[in-house]
Amino acid sequence: MSTPASPRIAFIGGGNMAQALITGLKQRAFAMQQITVIDPDAGKHQQLQDKLGVRTAAALSEQALQADVIVLAVKPQQLKAVAESLAPLLRSQLVISVAAGIRTADLSRWLNGYRTLVRTMPNTPAQIQAGVTGVFALAEVNDAQRQLTDSLLQAAGEVVWLTDEAQLDAVTAISGSGPAYVFLLIEALTKAGVALGLDQAQAQQLSIATFKGASLLAAASETPIATLREQVTSKGGTTEQGLLSLNQHDIHAIMQHAAQQAANRAKTLGDELGAQ
Numbered sequence: 001m002s003t004p005a006s007p008r009i010a011f012i013g014g015g016n017m018a019q020a021l022i023t024g025l026k027q028r029a030f031a032m033q034q035i036t037v038i039d040p041d042a043g044k045h046q047q048l049q050d051k052l053g054v055r056t057a058a059a060l061s062e063q064a065l066q067a068d069v070i071v072l073a074v075k076p077q078q079l080k081a082v083a084e085s086l087a088p089l090l091r092s093q094l095v096i097s098v099a100a101g102i103r104t105a106d107l108s109r110w111l112n113g114y115r116t117l118v119r120t121m122p123n124t125p126a127q128i129q130a131g132v133t134g135v136f137a138l139a140e141v142n143d144a145q146r147q148l149t150d151s152l153l154q155a156a157g158e159v160v161w162l163t164d165e166a167q168l169d170a171v172t173a174i175s176g177s178g179p180a181y182v183f184l185l186i187e188a189l190t191k192a193g194v195a196l197g198l199d200q201a202q203a204q205q206l207s208i209a210t211f212k213g214a215s216l217l218a219a220a221s222e223t224p225i226a227t228l229r230e231q232v233t234s235k236g237g238t239t240e241q242g243l244l245s246l247n248q249h250d251i252h253a254i255m256q257h258a259a260q261q262a263a264n265r266a267k268t269l270g271d272e273l274g275a276q
């Protein structure tokens with residue numbers, strides 16, 4: 001298959017993740033009329049058409065699936081039923097799943113042995129092209145299809161290709177779920193600012209700008225992250241006291257445990273739903 005200049009894409013599921021990916025594509029001036037979103041919730045259709053300019057359909061059909069790429073963007077619990085309905089309608093489309101936990105072996109079985117499959121784990125900052133997506137492709141996915149996958153996902157931000165599918169559970173725990181950890185930390189830092197006497201709006205502005213600035217500096221700098229941290233930490237100064245408290249509460253263990261729990265859940269989802 002050669003890479004189509006402007007591929008047609010059918011999203012099955014028009015929720016949070018589909019909308020984040022489509023918004024990223026829209027910002028890259030991708031032709032929105034090339035995208036069809038299939039979602040049973042008719043209430044969402046007008047909103048998807050008005051906000052994003054995509055086509056919509058309420059159910060799977062040959063017509064709705066006239067696409068080069070099909071993105072499976074339903075909940076993991078909905079994927080088996082969707083895949084089984086999709087199987088007889090597949091021709092030669094590239095199928096990309098964003099579902100947490102669900103392994104390509106199970107998805108392929110539900111799709112009646114179809115193996116032109118890519119499994120990904122994006123994240124919601126995709127909507128401002130600041131996402132990062134982990135990607136694993138089956139051997140049957142050819143070079144042109146890999147390039148197509150890469151260029152579509154680049155519209156959402158950075159792309160990390162994996163050769164071991166099992167690593168996607170770790171990617172899910174770190175960057176798939178990660179934005180929620182960061183939002184929680186922003187909420188917590190904001191709350192701390194309010195407790196110290198700032199008003200809510202000021203505290204939130206300071207917290208967000210600090211996460212943004214530190215992240216941009218870490219990304220732009222060749223300096224090790226630990227050194228960047230040390231550059232903030234004056235001897236006998238304020239940061240030292242703040243970090244001492246975070247380390248007394250073992251921030252590393254807290255993050256390690258959170259990520260492990262998320263990865264365990266991804267594996268359990270794969271085990272339980274894949275066994276259906």
Ligand SMILES: NC(=O)C1=CN([C@@H]2O[C@H](COP(=O)(O)OP(=O)(O)OC[C@H]3O[C@@H](n4cnc5c(N)ncnc54)[C@H](OP(=O)(O)O)[C@@H]3O)[C@@H](O)[C@H]2O)C=CC1
Pocket residue numbers: 012013014015016017018038039040041073074075076078082098099100121122123124176177
């Ligand atoms: N949210 C995130 O940050 C991330 C999510 N993901 C993955 O993305 C997938 C979607 O998650 P998310 O967008 O958050 O979930 P949402 O619930 O927001 O979106 C799923 C959408 O699919 C619709 N749907 C349900 N059944 C069908 C069907 N048979 N055919 C077509 N559409 C259907 C749902 O409709 P209804 O609401 O009416 O059921 C809903 O609109 C999940 O598998 C998740 O693991 C991956 C990375 C990050």
Ligand SMILES: O=C(O)[C@@H]1CCC=N1
Pocket residue numbers: 100172176177
């Ligand atoms: O919470 C979830 O299961 C999905 C996958 C990663 C982010 N959201």
